[in-house]
Amino acid sequence: MATIYDVARIAGVSAKTVSRVLNGDAPVGKATREAVEAAIAQLDYVPSSAARMMRSQRSGLIGLITGAISMSPEQNQPAGLPELFIVQGIQKSLANSGMTIMIADTSGVVEKAAPLIDTFLRHRVEGLIYVAEYHQKVSLPAISDGTPMVLANCFDDRGTPAILPDDRRGQHDLVERLITAGHRRIGYLTLRPEIAAGPLRRDGYRMALAEAGIAYDPALVENCEIEGREGETQLLWEAIDRMLRLAKPPSVFCCGNDKMALRVYGILRSMGRKVPVEVSVAGYDNYRVIAETLYPPLTTVDLPYTAMGVRAAQRLMAMISGETREDKGPTLVAGPVYWRESVTELRPANVSQLKSVKEE
Amino acid sequence: MATIYDVARIAGVSAKTVSRVLNGDAPVGKATREAVEAAIAQLDYVPSSAARMMRSQRSGLIGLITGAISMSPEQNQPAGLPELFIVQGIQKSLANSGMTIMIADTSGVVEKAAPLIDTFLRHRVEGLIYVAEYHQKVSLPAISDGTPMVLANCFDDRGTPAILPDDRRGQHDLVERLITAGHRRIGYLTLRPEIAAGPLRRDGYRMALAEAGIAYDPALVENCEIEGREGETQLLWEAIDRMLRLAKPPSVFCCGNDKMALRVYGILRSMGRKVPVEVSVAGYDNYRVIAETLYPPLTTVDLPYTAMGVRAAQRLMAMISGETREDKGPTLVAGPVYWRESVTELRPANVSQLKSVKEE
DNA sequence: CCGGCTTATGACACCGGTGTCATGTCATCG
DNA sequence: CGATGACATGACACCGGTGTCATAAGCCGG
Numbered sequence A, B: 001m002a003t004i005y006d007v008a009r010i011a012g013v014s015a016k017t018v019s020r021v022l023n024g025d026a027p028v029g030k031a032t033r034e035a036v037e038a039a040i041a042q043l044d045y046v047p048s049s050a051a052r053m054m055r056s057q058r059s060g061l062i063g064l065i066t067g068a069i070s071m072s073p074e075q076n077q078p079a080g081l082p083e084l085f086i087v088q089g090i091q092k093s094l095a096n097s098g099m100t101i102m103i104a105d106t107s108g109v110v111e112k113a114a115p116l117i118d119t120f121l122r123h124r125v126e127g128l129i130y131v132a133e134y135h136q137k138v139s140l141p142a143i144s145d146g147t148p149m150v151l152a153n154c155f156d157d158r159g160t161p162a163i164l165p166d167d168r169r170g171q172h173d174l175v176e177r178l179i180t181a182g183h184r185r186i187g188y189l190t191l192r193p194e195i196a197a198g199p200l201r202r203d204g205y206r207m208a209l210a211e212a213g214i215a216y217d218p219a220l221v222e223n224c225e226i227e228g229r230e231g232e233t234q235l236l237w238e239a240i241d242r243m244l245r246l247a248k249p250p251s252v253f254c255c256g257n258d259k260m261a262l263r264v265y266g267i268l269r270s271m272g273r274k275v276p277v278e279v280s281v282a283g284y285d286n287y288r289v290i291a292e293t294l295y296p297p298l299t300t301v302d303l304p305y306t307a308m309g310v311r312a313a314q315r316l317m318a319m320i321s322g323e324t325r326e327d328k329g330p331t332l333v334a335g336p337v338y339w340r341e342s343v344t345e346l347r348p349a350n351v352s353q354l355k356s357v358k359e360e
Numbered sequence C: 001c002c003g004g005c006t007t008a009t010g011a012c013a014c015c016g017g018t019g020t021c022a023t024g025t026c027a028t029c030g
Numbered sequence D: 001c002g003a004t005g006a007c008a009t010g011a012c013a014c015c016g017g018t019g020t021c022a023t024a025a026g027c028c029g030g
Helices: A004-011 A015-023 A030-043 A049-056 A081-094 A110-122 A167-180 A197-211 A232-244 A258-270 A305-320 B004-011 B015-023 B030-043 B049-056 B081-094 B110-122 B167-180 B197-212 B232-244 B258-270 B305-320
Strands: A061-066 A100-105 A127-137 A149-155 A162-165 A186-190 A221-223 A252-255 A280-282 A331-333 B061-066 B100-105 B127-137 B149-155 B162-165 B186-190 B221-223 B252-255 B280-282 B331-333
Touching: A004 A015, A004 A030, A015 A030, A049 B049, A061 A081, A061 A110, A081 A100, A081 A127, A081 A149, A081 A305, A081 B100, A100 A110, A100 B081, A110 A127, A127 A197, A127 A305, A149 A305, A162 A305, A167 A186, A167 A197, A167 A252, A167 A280, A186 A197, A186 A232, A221 A232, A232 A258, A252 A258, A258 A280, A258 B258, A305 A331, B004 B015, B004 B030, B015 B030, B061 B081, B061 B110, B081 B100, B081 B127, B081 B149, B081 B305, B100 B110, B110 B127, B127 B197, B127 B305, B149 B305, B162 B305, B167 B186, B167 B197, B167 B252, B167 B280, B186 B197, B186 B232, B221 B232, B232 B258, B252 B258, B258 B280, B305 B331
Parallel strands: A061 A100, A061 A127, A100 B100, A127 A149, A149 A162, A162 A331, A186 A221, A186 A252, A252 A280, B061 B100, B061 B127, B127 B149, B149 B162, B162 B331, B186 B221, B186 B252, B252 B280
Antiparallel strands: none
């Protein structure tokens, strides 16, 4: 591999001059520059970032840790596709910062985070972002040196800067919109409460009901998610069946997420109920593969992953440039409701002035 | 940031001895080792990989380029979740090699690959893997220095080592299995032919029919995918409608991929046809979020992404260790048929001896 | 015509590790 | 008891860039 000295020799100049041509940090004569550029091309010279990094003490690297890319094969969950949008947002935001993003992957095993952080520190990254698969609490090893770190889609109890989805607000907005559309009996098939998003969204559901003066009916809310995912379809079937047999059955089912909504479509249709003519369905996540491909397309709430990624990157860059942020707390990012055909408007007159949120 | 000299001073030894403790490449006295380890802990010393890399001329880095992580926002396709399994396979395979994997992302823009490769070369990666979103032909800039490169899920016309899914074989196996299950009229809703997988899978479909002595009926094969994805549902609806009105309608629809199958479920049910009692459906990809969550679960063909990733990593490592591979051609990897409830067994007697492929 | 200033370039040390070689200390063996 | 070798450790150069400073050439106004 050619070095800067090889280039210098071929071009008949000093190594430092070649360095100047490469970095443009000092004026170089036209003839000299051309000679250097010719030599670089001739030798296929590629500068070594290691050597540069040593002297300049700046790596230009941002470390990104995620479990998105590969989940452990055992829990072959549908991997965190959505989470990728966070990474996308980070990349978009950092694209013009001159930073190179190094992504490492925990394979879904949290314990792998520590060695990965260590690897990053060896490479002297200037900042770290940890991206979680879903809204949750994490406890990562503390970074002993001062390398700044931001948590995305998760938080810890050390007050590390965090970027989180506003689940309460999202569910609230969806239910509010359903009420505007004329729905009064709103079934809610919830995620299991251990997940951070569960209680928050349930809060949002109750808030929206309360604001509209609708009494909360416990018979309309059931947890339909379990760890093993085996009996989940049956759990859903039974919950839906119970609710539909109520004296006042729900006119719409809010599902804990879009994946659950996908199941609910199949179950309702197997029960002989037409979606959305007889029963409406709404999801959460705006998991596009599902929400847009389902027939009919699914009304849901966007998890603003891209925006969260952008915010995470911005907050990290602010920390790197040494800005002392006053806001220590988590940054909440809300996502819009995507109104699609899976929910029937019971009182068209009421909602004529509303505009459905357009995609993009 | 503490250096090896700081550690050496605190421990009262030479820098080289600290180096020996860190790398274990030469015996060190017990008392000395403990003194050094204490100093390291005291200073929170983290060695600089840049300095190490310079001297040893080995980076221990593998560069991975993918568009999976972020697709360009305009073409908000369902991003390459499946492709992530390739990355997972690569990581799994490389986990114990002592190599650090650096992942970079093109955001779905092919032109970004060149600068990313350059960045990797600056970091002196010892090998490169390019992972494509779907089976396709690519043309990347040639690597001028000798850094080995492997293509995964794609190929070029320069004969760069490539790892590809065996689409022909996969579709063949699925159709063969359908025939074993008693199906004779097999509708095929195909992907658009520009996609590399399209013609290959169609080949497999015809091969399986031919082997079973079933005549190929063009009325049963229609392209149902278009670029814009807007009119796709209608396209599908019409094709299905046409086929179902035939004198001998199909008993099963093979879909170009699982996403299409998801649509087909909704369409068939909206037409009042029960799945799978009246019509069976099969997909391709084994896109788990869809295939396992659909009700009933979808019969499909696995795209062996994880295995492809493993093979890609192995082939790369072989190239790095300088093994002159005789096999220059692409490596084809076949995936199994996943037999689930979306296909009715028309002749149970026939297939009793067959075992459905178990997941994992 | 000369001091002062800008422009263009080079010499050289230095970043933080590791490879090489030399040195010192014992234990072992003939 | 001296030669031999294994073990433990240190001195020093070197990897490939860049920061600092010095130096030479060119230009300008007085």
